[in-house]
Amino acid sequence: MRCDFRGPLRSTGLLCTLLAGCASTVQAPYPAIRADSSPAALERGASIFHASCEACHRGGDVETASGAPLHELPSYMGRFHASNLTSHPTAGIGAVSDEELARAIRYAVSRDGRLMVMPSYGMxxxxxxxxxxxxxxxxxLFTPEAKPAPRSEFSFIGGLGFRFITGNEPVQRPPIxxxxxxxxxxxxxxxxxxxDVYDCASCHTPxxxxxxxxxxxxxxxxxxxKDSEGNEVLSSNITFHGTGLAHWTLEDFTRAVRDGIAPDGSAVRMPMPRFRGMDSDEARALYDYLRSMPPRKNAVEGARPRLTATFQRPAWVTTAQGSAPPDAPVSSPAVVATPAKTASSESATASAPASAAASDPGSSPHAAGPAPSDSHPPLPSPAPVDASKLFTQFGCAACHAPGARYHAQMSRAAxxxxxxxxxxxxxxxxxxxxxxxxxxxxxxxxATARALAQWVKSGGPATMASATH
Incomplete structure (x- = not known):
């Protein structure tokens, strides 16, 4: 009996070729750009890093940019982990040259020459x-952390798809x-x-x-x-169509992208970052640019809120966008004023967020001013609120319930x-x-925040149902 192995051999050869293709290196230049450590540059670099890099490279239970699993990506693509960016010489970037880092940021190419599943920034x-x-x-953030980040691995299907879509070629742009x-x-x-900086286009385009x-x-x-609970979430339509940002004011937009609060009072869905360093010029420029783009009809499932011309904003929004109360601090006209005492427990319960609100109340402050001291006047008595309901209603449970990405912070916060x-x-x-x-x-x-704080200190979050991943 004679066996013909040519078919299986051909299949095996094709499989090996495809797998080799998924793992092949690419050619990308090393930009001759060196770190600028001047005070103005450090302030600008911090603003960009906090907005565009930190969310992926700092895990929920650590205080350094030592890498974190990228749960936001679909699991069928593989298992991915953001790199350790601390100054450790081997596990981090301590021994990595400025040119190598510049190549990774500008072309999304790793030190070993492979395309990474991360945005490439044309800044x-x-x-x-x-x-x-x-x-x-x-x-x-860059305190040395000796533990290396796990290597990212494509699944077979994910690797083939990624290679097919990208052509295994980095984006074309000049090195300097x-x-x-x-x-x-x-x-x-x-x-x-x-x-090129916030990379809105990549995340909000399919x-x-x-x-x-x-x-x-x-x-x-x-x-x-994937959101913090492991559920699929689709990025919102941010063109000024009725299925997108039509009827959003500049104040609505600024509050959403800077502070994470949508016009209806709900938390902006994760994994949307918060652009904390955004000033009034940036907010106006970004808003007007998006408004100048052709409106695209795309009613994305789960995206909210879609405003109408007659949408009634909560009372606290109306106050903020109109005349602020006498005791409110003054802010730039293009950035919403911050009325410190306008919100009531009634307005707080007027809307229910559908997604996450991640924080790290258990970690130490990072160069953002000292923590409040015990010399402050005593706080008023808490309002009669259902703290556990409020915790869910404002999206806190999505990130802080047992099993969620930021649950570990609750024990330290207590x-x-x-x-x-x-x-x-x-x-x-x-x-x-x-x-x-x-x-x-x-x-x-x-008073309402204090009631929520007391519930957190009493261990309330630990009694909640576990988040799913």
């Missing part, structure tokens, strides 16, 4: 040098010479922020092709992610004073500039 040379300067700084447009409330600067941000579906939403927790709940960016936790100062008055 100008000056901004890229500022980000490198911040990464080389003594900021606590990319300018930073003059900062101001202009369409040019708005385009720069949307495409698909994985490097060329997708230049096609007709740009900003129409629909790219699939050791803080009520005064500190109240400040964490209302103004988390004061303690951790890059936190994705929404700012609840406008929704929760001090």
């Amino acid at each position: 100008g040379d000056k901004d890229l040098a500022a980000v490198l300067g911040f990464m080389r700084s003594k900021h606590p 010479g990319i300018p930073v447009p003059p900062k101001g409330p202009t369409l040019e600067y708005g385009r720069y922020m949307a495409h 698909g994985f092709s490097p060329e997708k941000t230049s096609d007709d579906e740009v900003f129409s939403g629909g790219m699939a992610f 050791g803080r004073t009520e005064e500190e927790l109240v400040q964490w709940i209302r103004t988390p960016a004061r303690f951790l500039p890059g936190t994705p936790m929404p700012t609840y100062e406008e929704l929760l008055d001090v």
Whole structure:
């Protein structure tokens, strides 16, 4: 009997070829860009890093950018883990050159020459040098962590799909010479922020092709992610169509992308980051640029809120967008004012967020000002509220329930004073500039926040049902 092995051999050869193709290296230049450690550059680099990098590279239970599992990506693609960016010489980037880091950021190419599942940023040379300067700084985020991040691995199907879509080629852009447009409330600067710094275009356009941000579906939403509970969430349509941001005011938009609160009072869905460093010029530029784009009809499932011309904003929003009360601090006209005492427990329960609000109330402050001291006046008595219901209603459970990404912070938070927790709940960016936790100062008055803080200190989050992943 004679066996013909040619068929199986051909199949095996084809399989090996495909697998080798998925693992092949690519050619990408090393930008001759060095870290800029000047005070202005460190401030700019910190703003960009907190907005665009920290959410992926700092895990929920650590205080350093030592890497984290990327649960946001579909599981069928494989298992992915963000890199350790601490200054450790072997596990982190301590021994990595500025040029290697610049290549990873500009082309999404790893040190061993492979395309990574991360955005490639077309930011100008000056901004890229500022980000490198911040990464080389003594900021606590980069305190050496000796544990290396696990290697990312494509599944067979994920690897084939990624290679097919990308062509196994990095995005085409010059290694040096990319300018930073003059900062101001202009369409040019708005385009720069949307495409090259905050990378709104990649996340809010469906698909994985490097060329997708230049096609007709740009900003129409629909790219699939996983939220903090492991549920699929599709990015929102951010064109100014009725299925997108039509009827959103500049104040609505600024509060959503900076503070994580949508116009109806709900928490903006994860994994949308919070652009904490956004100033009034950037907010206006980004808003006007998106408004200048062609409206695209795409009613993304689960996206909210879609406003109408007659949408009634909660009372606290109306107050913030109109005339602020006499005791409210003054802010730029393009960025919503912050009325410190306008929210009541009634307005706080007027809307129910459908997604996550991540924070780290158990970690130490990061160069954002000292924590409140015990010398502060005593806080008022808590309002009669159902704290567990409020915890779910404002999206906290999605990130802090047992099994959720940020649950570990709850045990550390219980050791803080009520005064500190109240400040964490209302103004988390004061303690951790890059936190994705929404700012609840406008929704929760001090008394209501204190009731929630007391419930957290009593171990309330541990009694909740586990999140699913």
